[in-house]
Amino acid sequence: MERGAIDIADLAGPFDLQATVESGQSYLWNRADGGTYENLHAYGGDAWYETVVDPIPGVIDERVPVRVRQEGGVHEGTLHWESSVDAAPLLEHLLRLDDDLDTILDATPDLPLLERAYDAYEGMRLTRDPVFPCLISFICSAQMRVARIHGMQRRLRETYGDAVTLDDEEHRAFPSPDQLASRTEEELRDLSLGYRAPYVQRTAEMIATGEAHPREAADLPYEEARKSLTRFVGVGDKVSDCVLLFSLGFLEAVPLDTWIRTTIEEYYPDCERGNYADTSRAIRERFGGEFAGYAQTYVFYHLRAGGE
Numbered sequence: 001m002e003r004g005a006i007d008i009a010d011l012a013g014p015f016d017l018q019a020t021v022e023s024g025q026s027y028l029w030n031r032a033d034g035g036t037y038e039n040l041h042a043y044g045g046d047a048w049y050e051t052v053v054d055p056i057p058g059v060i061d062e063r064v065p066v067r068v069r070q071e072g073g074v075h076e077g078t079l080h081w082e083s084s085v086d087a088a089p090l091l092e093h094l095l096r097l098d099d100d101l102d103t104i105l106d107a108t109p110d111l112p113l114l115e116r117a118y119d120a121y122e123g124m125r126l127t128r129d130p131v132f133p134c135l136i137s138f139i140c141s142a143q144m145r146v147a148r149i150h151g152m153q154r155r156l157r158e159t160y161g162d163a164v165t166l167d168d169e170e171h172r173a174f175p176s177p178d179q180l181a182s183r184t185e186e187e188l189r190d191l192s193l194g195y196r197a198p199y200v201q202r203t204a205e206m207i208a209t210g211e212a213h214p215r216e217a218a219d220l221p222y223e224e225a226r227k228s229l230t231r232f233v234g235v236g237d238k239v240s241d242c243v244l245l246f247s248l249g250f251l252e253a254v255p256l257d258t259w260i261r262t263t264i265e266e267y268y269p270d271c272e273r274g275n276y277a278d279t280s281r282a283i284r285e286r287f288g289g290e291f292a293g294y295a296q297t298y299v300f301y302h303l304r305a306g307g308e
Contacts (some may be wrong), residue, residue: 001167001299004088006079006097013101016037018045018124020095024146024300024303025138025246026127028174037147041305043121045060046071052157052164055131056228057070057215059093059307070265074123083164096125104251106242108288108295117295117302126297127246131214134247139203139234140196143243148192155191156180167187180204189277198235206232214283218248223251223277237276245293254284259303 008015021029023040027252030036032048048069054062066083081087092098105118117216123259129137133153140152159177160174181204182189188197206212212232215239217225227250229240238257254260256276264271264283271282287295 001082001084001201002086003080003082004086004089005081006088007306008072008075008077008079011097011101012103013105014123015070015077015079015095015097015101015125016043016074016121016261017049017068017070017079018089019043019121019124019301020127022048023124023297025183025306026129026134026299027146027150028129028133030154032037037150043124044074046195050171050304052161053094053131054173054176056090056093056130059083063162064090065164065171067166076242082166093128099125101125103293104285104294106128107291108190109286110225113263113299113302114287115294116307117298120305121298124301126251126299128249131243131247132176132177135203135229135235135239135243136174136180137231138239138242138246139199139232139280140193141239142196142234150218152191152193159191175204177204177207181208183291196234202233203235214243218246221252222252226253237280241280244296251291251293252284252289253293254280254287256280256283257300258302260296263299263303267285275277 018291019042022037029051031048034048046065046069050067052065054063064083064085067078068081071078071080081091108114137153141149157172157174160175164171164173178201183198183201185201188200193200214229217228220228225244226240228235229235229243236253241253241255245253268286271279271286273279273282284292
């Protein structure tokens with residue numbers, strides 16, 4: 001096993017691990033104490049987080065278990081990690097440690113709601129999850145609280161994922177497209193996926209057979225990429241935007257979930273245009289365009305945790 005540390009002071013901008021992985025962007029990390037998503041306001045903690053990452057083109061060529069925890073504050077703290085490889089480049093990718101966070105947030109408009117959200121969760125970054133588990137996670141997200149979405153993904157890993165060992169401790173990888181495609185709707189329903197079960201099975205089958213792959217969207221212009229992802233069963237515009245933002249690096253994407261629609265209604269009613277595409281375009285412009293997805297994620301988390 002390899003161990004190492006990343007000095008947060010060396011990053012371009014602050015970083016908070018707990019807010020980043022427990023803010024509703026990612027459902028692939030488990031807190032070692034079992035408390036993932038137990039609190040709406042998750043910020044500033046020092047628990048270990050664990051995941052297993054399948055190969056990511058251009059980043060890592062093998063399946064890797066990794067554990068990470070933060071010690072100290074968002075400016076001068078340290079990220080301690082354990083893995084089967086040098087995990088620093090992998091964590092840089094997954095947690096967007098290569099983003100210049102100060103510059104990104106400075107590029108968004110000076111809106112009071114954004115300022116309150118940035119102050120409340122200083123150092124939260126977007127995630128860059130592997131695309132298949134990200135897609136499945138958000139197919140499962142419809143009409144679900146974040147804790148239940150995380151529970152679904154945990155059950156999928158524990159039931160169908162391969163075992164991976166790190167320092168004699170067993171972790172479970174997210175199931176591959178082949179592994180999920182071979183399950184029946186009834187088996188997936190038994191894991192409490194409900195009506196989402198056939199969507200998960202059919203989407204996995206599309207990828208396993210080569211019919212389509214969500215990574216293809218990465219090479220398209222933003223709105224074409226969003227449309228491309230709706231080929232998958234159970235994927236509409238909102239789920240597409242989540243995958244584009246939290247996996248494929250489209251930082252302008254603004255998923256119109258319940259919280260953002262409430263934000264539009266209460267704070268920016270002129271952005272409501274009567275349909276997803278036009279409303280999305282309007283709120284993206286209000287949030288500054290290029291990095292609107294960062295603004296969206298802060299606002300989503302701030303309001304969901306009880307902020308105003």
